Amino acid sequence: MAVRAAVAGASGYAGGEVLRLLLAHPEVEIGALTGNSNAGQRLGALQPHLLPLAGRVLAETTPEALAGHDVVFLALPHGQSAAVAEQLGPDVLVIDMGADFRLKDPADWERFYGSPHAGTWPYGLPELPGARAALEGSKRVAVPGCYPTAVSLALFPAYAAGLVGPEAVIVAASGTSGAGKAPKPHLLGSEVMGSMSPYGVGGGHRHTPEMIQNLSAVAGEPVRVSFTPTLAPMPRGILATCSASAAAGVTADSVRAAYEKAYADEPFVHLLPEGQWPATASVHGSNAVQVQVAYDAAVGRVIAISAIDNLTKGTAGGAVQSMNIALGLPETTGLSTIGVAP
Numbered sequence: 001m002a003v004r005a006a007v008a009g010a011s012g013y014a015g016g017e018v019l020r021l022l023l024a025h026p027e028v029e030i031g032a033l034t035g036n037s038n039a040g041q042r043l044g045a046l047q048p049h050l051l052p053l054a055g056r057v058l059a060e061t062t063p064e065a066l067a068g069h070d071v072v073f074l075a076l077p078h079g080q081s082a083a084v085a086e087q088l089g090p091d092v093l094v095i096d097m098g099a100d101f102r103l104k105d106p107a108d109w110e111r112f113y114g115s116p117h118a119g120t121w122p123y124g125l126p127e128l129p130g131a132r133a134a135l136e137g138s139k140r141v142a143v144p145g146c147y148p149t150a151v152s153l154a155l156f157p158a159y160a161a162g163l164v165g166p167e168a169v170i171v172a173a174s175g176t177s178g179a180g181k182a183p184k185p186h187l188l189g190s191e192v193m194g195s196m197s198p199y200g201v202g203g204g205h206r207h208t209p210e211m212i213q214n215l216s217a218v219a220g221e222p223v224r225v226s227f228t229p230t231l232a233p234m235p236r237g238i239l240a241t242c243s244a245s246a247a248a249g250v251t252a253d254s255v256r257a258a259y260e261k262a263y264a265d266e267p268f269v270h271l272l273p274e275g276q277w278p279a280t281a282s283v284h285g286s287n288a289v290q291v292q293v294a295y296d297a298a299v300g301r302v303i304a305i306s307a308i309d310n311l312t313k314g315t316a317g318g319a320v321q322s323m324n325i326a327l328g329l330p331e332t333t334g335l336s337t338i339g340v341a342p
C-alpha cells in the first residue's frame with residue numbers, strides 16, 4: 001500500500017523540492033498540500049515546474065488538513081513546526097525541515113533563535129555515525145540545516161579518525177534559494193547578480209551551534225567552529241571549504257585513507273578521485289555530495305571541501321532519505337545521484 005504524504009509549506013522552496021522528489025518516489029502518494037498566505041491558490045501558479053500537481057489547491061495549514069497521512073513534511077519557517085507537530089498523532093511520521101528540533105542544548109537554541117526550545121528529534125543526516133540507528137522506526141525526524149549538512153560531511157571523517165585539532169575554519173558559499181522565497185531586499189537581483197558577499201560573520205550564524213554539535217559528537221571532545229557564510233549569484237548549491245590543523249604524524253596518505261574508509265559504502269557521498277574538486281554544478285538537483293580532501297603540508301592543515309544542492313541533499317533529499325530509513329524502505333528509493341549539467 002502506498003505511503004500517503006502531506007506537505008505543509010508546499011508553496012515555498014523546500015516544500016516545492018520535496019514535492020518534486022516525492023512525485024518520483026515509487027512508494028509515495030501525495031496527499032494534502034498546505035500554505036499560509038498562498039492558501040487557496042493553485043499549486044500550478046506557485047510551483048509551475050511541478051506539472052502533475054498543477055491543478056491542486058493549497059489548503060490552510062491546520063491539523064485537520066494534515067490528518068489522515070502516514071508522513072507529514074513540515075517545510076515551514078523556524079519556530080512554526082512545533083505547534084503543528086504537537087497536533088499530529090504519535091503514529092504519524094513527522095519530518096521537520098526547519099530548525100526547531102535539531103539542537104540538543106536549549107541554551108544554544110535560545111541564543112540563536114530567540115524563543116523557547118521545542119525539543120530534540122533524531123537527526124536526519126544518516127551518514128553521521130549512529131544516525132541511521134536513531135532514524136530506523138522513528139516517528140519524528142529533524143532534517144539538518146543546509147550548511148551543517150555540507151560542513152559535517154566534509155569534516156566528520158577527519159574528526160572520526162583523530163586527524164585534526166579542535167578548531168575548524170569554514171567558509172561556505174550558498175545559492176540564494178537557501179534564504180527562502182519570501183522577498184528580502186538583500187536578495188534583489190540587482191544586489192546578488194555578479195557579486196558575492198559574506199553575512200553572519202564572527203560567529204553569528206545560527207548554523208554554527210549545529211556544526212559544533214555534529215563535529216563534537218564525532219570528535220568526542222568540544223570542537224570550536226569559525227563559520228563564514230557567503231551568498232553566491234546562483235539559485236542553488238553550497239560549496240563548503242573547511243580546514244583544521246593536522247594532528248602530529250598526519251600525512252596526505254593517512255588523510256586520504258580515512259576519507260576512503262568513511263565513504264566506501266555511502267550511496268550519496270562521492271569522494272572524488274585525487275586532483276578533482278567539488279563543484280556545485282555537478283550536484284544540481286541531485287542528492288549527491290561531492291567531497292575532496294587534501295593535506296597542506298606547508299601550514300600543517302587538512303582542507304576538506306564539499307558541494308551539495310542546498311534544496312536536495314541540503315533539505316528535501318535529506319528528508320526523503322531519512323523518511324526511507326524511518327519507514328524501513330531502501331534508503332535510496334526515489335532519490336537520484338544524477339545531476340543536471342551544464
Ligand SMILES: NC(=O)C1=CN([C@@H]2O[C@H](COP(=O)(O)OP(=O)(O)OC[C@H]3O[C@@H](n4cnc5c(N)ncnc54)[C@H](OP(=O)(O)O)[C@@H]3O)[C@@H](O)[C@H]2O)C=CC1
Binds near residue numbers: 078
Ligand atoms: N531553502 C533552503 O535551502 C532550505 C530551507 N530549509 C528550511 O525549510 C523551511 C522552509 O524554507 P523555505 O522553503 O526556504 O522557505 P520559503 O519562504 O520558500 O517557504 C516558506 C513556507 O512556509 C509557509 N509559511 C510561512 N509562514 C507561515 C506560518 N506562519 N505558518 C505556516 N506556514 C507558513 C509559506 O506559505 P505561503 O507561501 O503560503 O505564505 C511557505 O510555504 C525553513 O525552516 C528552512 O529553514 C532547510 C534547509 C534548506
Ligand SMILES: CC(=O)N[C@@H](CCC(=O)OP(=O)(O)O)C(=O)O
Binds near residue numbers: 146176177179231310
Ligand atoms: C543563503 C541563505 O540565506 N541561507 C540560509 C540557510 C538556509 C538553510 O537551509 O538553513 P535552515 O534550514 O536552517 O533554514 C541562511 O543563511 O540563513
